[in-house]
Amino acid sequence: MPLPDVRFFGRKGPLRKRPPTPLGGEAVSVYSQSKGNVNPLSNRQTPSSSELKKSITFLEAMAIVVGMIIGSGIFLKPGIVLANAGSPWLSILAWVAGGIITLASALSVAEIAAAIPRAGGLYAYLEELYGETVGFLLGWVQAVISYPASVAALAIAFASYSGYFLPMNGMQQKMLAVGILLFILLMNVISTKYGGFIQLLATAGKLVPVVGIVAFGLLAGSQPGFAGVTGLSAGAAGFGAAILGTLWAYDGWIGVTNMAGEMKNPAKTLPKVILIGVSFVIVVYVLFNLAIFRALPFEQIVSSPTPGADAAEALLGGGGGAFITAGIIVSVLGALNGYLMTAARVPQAMGERGIAPFSGFLRQIHPRFGTPANALIFQTALAAVYIFSGTFNTLTDLLVFVLWIFFTAGVFGVFILRRKVASAAGRYRVPLYPITPIVGIAGGLYILVSTLLDSPVRSLIGIGITLAGLPVFYLMKKRSGRAS
Secondary structure, eight states: OOOOOOSSOOOSSOOOOOOOOOSSSSOOOSSOGGGOEEOTTTSOEEOOOTTSOOOBOHHHHHHHHHHHHOSSHHHHSHHHHHHHHOSHHHHHHHHHHHHHHHHHHHHHHHHHHHHOOOTTTHHHHHHHHHOHHHHHHHHHHIIIIIHHHHHHHHHHHHHHHHTTTSOOOHHHHHHHHHHHHHHHHHHHHHOHHHHHHHHHHHHHHHHHHHHHHHHHHHHOSOOHHHHSOOOOOOOHHHHHHHHHHHHHHHTTGGGGGGGGGGBSSHHHHHHHHHHHHHHHHHHHHHHHHHHHHHHSOHHHHHHOSOHHHHHHHHHHOTTHHHHHHHHHHHHHHHHHHHHHHHHTHHHHHHHHHTOSTTHHHHTOOOTTTOSOHHHHHHHHHHHHHHHHHTOHHHHHHHHHHHHHHHHHHHHHHHHHHHHHSOOOTTOOOOTTTTHHHHHHHHHHHHHHHHHHHHOHHHHHHHHHHHHTHHHHHHHHHHHHHHHO
């Protein structure tokens, strides 16, 4: 049976005339007035993304949240967090503290998502709350560097862990990485439902080794990890570094907000899946670490680069290493699918607004499949370039500082939202306001300060890369003015 046509395309037949979107003042929807949504912040028409199929279910959205958070970090980070914390109980406390900071941020952003349920996620929120320049700069670094570099890193991780079962050289790993990337691309182009189905399967699959280790670990009679150290205190710097390590492991949940345009009721669905998904991951992380402490001695956990695999081998015997490695492969596959699926929605949303180069191409929705195929292909092409150039880790490291500036600004945005917009009856509001967003902001500021002190040069380079988008923005603004 021939494969569906997934070539670069325009619409079949004449395009409906779309008015240009000016970059300042009253924006004109790229859709007809009847298809637009009224933005509560400016009482203006914004793109509705109504041509994207409303196909993302509650379970699929939940799988995106859980699947993008739980990657390989939970299998690799426990030793690093424990080493910094200094004791098992402080390590558990660090995972809880990191989870609370993440949950506070998630609950705060969820209120913005309920008020501005636009495709594009954080890019769309910052554009409405802080202006088009700030929104564009985030969309610039996400669409051109951050998302495709992260996708490339996950594809390479998939190939690297696959080497446990099938030894490969460097080029063979890159070819496998591109191959799995193309498979994920094809499924997401044919149907968002296929991408959602992959996400559901991968999320369920990645939980199998986690649940196995938790079940066998908590039932284990010995507790070598808890008995292996006498000191029960760590300095403030050590405990802070432990929390920092957990925050990286909790990253990724915000990607689900990029899919708002494909949810049937995003104003209600997004807050629920964010709250339930992040809370679920916190419980999983805490139980997983408790199980490891009951399976391995303190010294082995701290010194091992793969404590999850060591715990599986101790609990399950010789096949434990293969079991946990297979789990990591499935886990990385789920994260890869989630990142590519959500990544494409940023350039597609920017294309709808007319503020990205090649907007006419990026905003196109496949006439048969109803998916943002061009944006998916664009992200995949960039990821493939990063895979073969080997620059993905460098690029992601350079942008950590900048991305957390935008993320922290997003959490702070709930204060701006409350000041500008009266809350509609029945709409989600963050609990324990203003304490909850303050906790999220404090966590973001801690990451920013720590990153700046640890890597000042990389942080400044990241700012430079971001500001390099300004000429592109003003060029697009000038062109849009001429079109108007």
